Amino acid sequence: MSEDFFRGRRLRRSRALRNLCRQTNPIQADKLIMPYFVVDNGDPNYQKEIPSMPGQYQLGLESLLKKLDKSVSQGLANILLFGLPKTKDDKASEAYAEDGVIQKAVRRVKQEFPDLLVITDLCLCEYMSHGHCGILNENGLVENDPTLPLLARTAVSQARAGADIIAPSDMMDGRVKCIREALDEAGFSGIPVMSYAVKYASAFYGPFREAAESAPACGDRKSYQMDPANAREALLEAWADLDEGADILIVKPASAYQDIIKLIRDNTEVPLAAYQVSGEYSLIKAASANGWVDGEKVTLESLIGLKRSGADMIITYFAEELLAKALAQR
Numbered sequence: 209m210s211e212d213f214f215r216g217r218r219l220r221r222s223r224a225l226r227n228l229c230r231q232t233n234p235i236q237a238d239k240l241i242m243p244y245f246v247v248d249n250g251d252p253n254y255q256k257e258i259p260s261m262p263g264q265y266q267l268g269l270e271s272l273l274k275k276l277d278k279s280v281s282q283g284l285a286n287i288l289l290f291g292l293p294k295t296k297d298d299k300a301s302e303a304y305a306e307d308g309v310i311q312k313a314v315r316r317v318k319q320e321f322p323d324l325l326v327i328t329d330l331c332l333c334e335y336m337s338h339g340h341c342g343i344l345n346e347n348g349l350v351e352n353d354p355t356l357p358l359l360a361r362t363a364v365s366q367a368r369a370g371a372d373i374i375a376p377s378d379m380m381d382g383r384v385k386c387i388r389e390a391l392d393e394a395g396f397s398g399i400p401v402m403s404y405a406v407k408y409a410s411a412f413y414g415p416f417r418e419a420a421e422s423a424p425a426c427g428d429r430k431s432y433q434m435d436p437a438n439a440r441e442a443l444l445e446a447w448a449d450l451d452e453g454a455d456i457l458i459v460k461p462a463s464a465y466q467d468i469i470k471l472i473r474d475n476t477e478v479p480l481a482a483y484q485v486s487g488e489y490s491l492i493k494a495a496s497a498n499g500w501v502d503g504e505k506v507t508l509e510s511l512i513g514l515k516r517s518g519a520d521m522i523i524t525y526f527a528e529e530l531l532a533k534a535l536a537q538r
C-alpha cells in the first residue's frame with residue numbers, strides 16, 4: 209500500500225537517528241565567545257557577582273586569570289573583554305591609556321594563554337563620566353566625527369597590547385573605516401575588525417550596564433543605536449561596515465532579532481556573529497532559578513535557534529558553563 213503522506217517521524221525514531229540527521233550543533237567550543245568584565249580598582253583578586261547576572265562577575269586581573277585557567281582547560285577558545293577603568297572622564301582617557309584596564313588585561317592574558325583568542329570590545333561608554341559612547345556636545349548630543357579619532361586611538365592601543373580582534377560597539381558612523389586606517393598605519397593590517405554592525409537600542413542591555421557600570425547618566429542611546437522596528441536598515445548598516453573594511457559582522461541582541469540574523473546571513477558573505485546579550489541571559493537564569501523552565505534545555509534551544517538562523521558564531525555569557533557541562537557529560 210502506498211502512502212500519500214510524509215513520514216517525518218521515521219528519522220526521529222531513535223537517538224542515533226536523530227543525532228545522525230541533526231542539522232545544527234550549538235556547542236562547538238571554537239564557535240563560542242565568552243564575555244568577561246575586568247575591573248581595575250587596585251585589587252587584582254577582586255571578584256564580585258553581578259546581581260542581575262547570576263554566575264557572572266566583575267573580576268580583578270588575577271581573578272580573571274584564575275577563571276581562565278579553569279575555563280580554557282574546559283575548552284574555552286575565544287573571549288571578549290570589557291573593561292571597568294579606575295577613573296572616568298569626558299574624553300574616555302582610560303580607553304586608550306597605555307596602562308588602561310583592557311591594555312593591561314590583554315597583555316597578561318595573552319602572556320598566560322597565547323592560544324586563547326582575545327577580542328576587545330571597543331567602546332567609550334565605560335570610560336566616559338557621562339556613560340555615552342562618544343563625545344557629548346553642549347546640547348547633550350553625541351558628536352559623531354570628533355569621537356572617531358578616540359575610537360581609532362583605542363583600537364591601536366588594544367592591538368598594541370596584543371588583542372587578536374578589535375570589536376567596535378559604539379555605532380558611530382564611519383568608525384570602521386577610521387579604525388581600519390589607523391590599525392593599518394600602525395602596522396596592524398593583519399588584525400581583523402569584528403563590527404557590531406547591526407546593534408539595536410535595546411532594553412535587553414539593562415543588566416550589562418549594571419555589570420559594566422556604563423549606563424548613560426542622561427538620555428538614552430537612541431540617537432546612535434538602531435530602532436528595533438527596522439529591518440531593512442540593518443542591511444544598510446551591514447553593507448556600510450563591509451565597505452569600510454569590517455571582516456566579521458555582529459547582530460545584537462540575538463533572540464528577538466533572528467529575522468535580522470537570517471537577513472544578514474542571506475545578503476552577505478562574511479562570518480556572522482550573534483550576540484546573546486545580558487538581558488537574554490538574565491531572563492533564562494531568572495526563570496530557571498524559579499523552577500519555571502529547565503535552564504539548561506532552554507539555553508541550548510536558544511543557541512540552536514541562533515545557529516539555525518544563520519549565525520556562524522555566538523557571543524554568550526553561557527559559553528563557560530556550557531563547555532564545563534559538555535565536558536562533564538563526555
Ligand code: PBG
Nearest residue numbers: 331333377412413416485486487
Ligand atoms: C558598549 C556595549 C554594550 C553592550 C556591549 N557593548 C552596552 C550598550 O550598548 O549599552 C551590551 C552587551 C550586553 O547587554 O550583554 N556600548
